[in-house]
Amino acid sequence: MSDRVVPPTARQRRRPTKQGVVLSEELIVETALRLIEEHGADALSVRRLGRALGADPSSLYRYFRHTDDLMLAIADELIGRTLRTWRPTGDWRADLRDLGLRMHAGALAHPRAAVLSSFRVTGRVYEIQAVETLLGVLRGAGFPDAEAVRIYHAFVDQALSFGALDAAGAALPRAAREAETGVWRATYARLPADTHPNIAATAHHLVADMRRSSYPAALDLLLSAAELRLTEIRGRPEA
């Protein structure tokens, strides 16, 4: 049944569904994104999406081979949206920080899509654009090529992987998510000092810190280390 999907360009006859909706790849992706945003990540199922569109679930298989296909289409749309409004200022550290936070926020806004797409290399236009821009920022800052690539790689993977990590947490059913934050309060904060001295001493900090994403802190650490490298390099340019 893999010949069921017709490439979007070749699509010509658009018959409205029983409920009068004219389907299209774009409409499906948009509706899916809206569904995720409004009713949580697990609201996205072929059947629910069909219902939301006013179409039979099986109709969607005329546009996407399977749900994974749909997820990738959604992810692609997300990359575009993240990059579309970003503009470099010339301050490499501020630029990288801004971009990192945007990528992370983009992932959190659409957790399911982020989780599925974070580890894929698409080789598509937006991704290429991002690589070029990022490398430009780093080389412009004065990092030698090998170092720029090394830091680019770490930076991107950090943004993607933290994005996915936090997105996965956000995509958890509400009950499970609340249970997790409760664990720090109910379990860790109550461990006695004689058996777990370090946890007991920092319990207050743990409860406060662990409910937040560690990405901003990790990002700042990475940028600090990069800046340190840069000053070392400038000190001995031929090293």
Added chain:
Amino acid sequence: MSDRVVPPTARQRRRPTKQGVVLSEELIVETALRLIEEHGADALSVRRLGRALGADPSSLYRYFRHTDDLMLAIADELIGRTLRTWRPTGDWRADLRDLGLRMHAGALAHPRAAVLSSFRVTGRVYEIQAVETLLGVLRGAGFPDAEAVRIYHAFVDQALSFGALDAAGAALPRAAREAETGVWRATYARLPADTHPNIAATAHHLVADMRRSSYPAALDLLLSAAELRLTEIRGRPEA
């Protein structure tokens, strides 16, 4: 139905299943891990697990409230296996580096389970042990409590999220994985210098670097930044 699960310590009557298997929390977790590694993450379902154990699926609900509980138990087992052979040397930076690399390697050794469990807080014994140990290393190094927690959080999340990221890549079907590494060679390395100067200038480095995990580099960056913080703190102890 929440009183269905009996705490492991209170469990005493162990009746064998129809097929003669004596169930236990450990046996279930072990079997689940085996199932995941052998047949992929999707192979883990209550019904399949029941079949693999030689027990009715509903029996598992005597041991775990729901599938999520089971996932947490699996995650904790993985943490335990990682930690079991680790011994601190007293050099905080070397210790953290070693531990980070171990966690990463552990994730790669059980890619599917890692992907499923990396973002969960289990509140179980092994996890607690890990938290206590890590905080001990950082506080012992001289980080004040708030700073120790901040760095602990970033360190752990980075190890887990990069672990999951690389594990997800490793869990990809072989064809897809090869296609991805090919993209760097076939697409990026061939971009002309006039439209993509930064990629063209670093293409050689990109092809070499992007096929490797960026975790070791990211880890070293994080540790460098932490060390920098430590010298700053020592410079002005009351800051």
Added chain:
DNA sequence: GACCTTATGACAACACCGTTGACCTGTTAA
């Protein structure tokens, strides 16, 4: 405007999934 082709939506079915309430039975303690 009628006709033919065919793209595309609808339907029904399949094989799964997690979870639960009711039941039954072997083990254990008294």
Added chain:
DNA sequence: TTAACAGGTCAACGGTGTTGTCATAAGGTC
């Protein structure tokens, strides 16, 4: 010996993704 009950089993519910088949409206052609 017996009574309690932990723990395994059964059957069912409402969900899921996916597919084989069918019907029909759109589009091109005359």
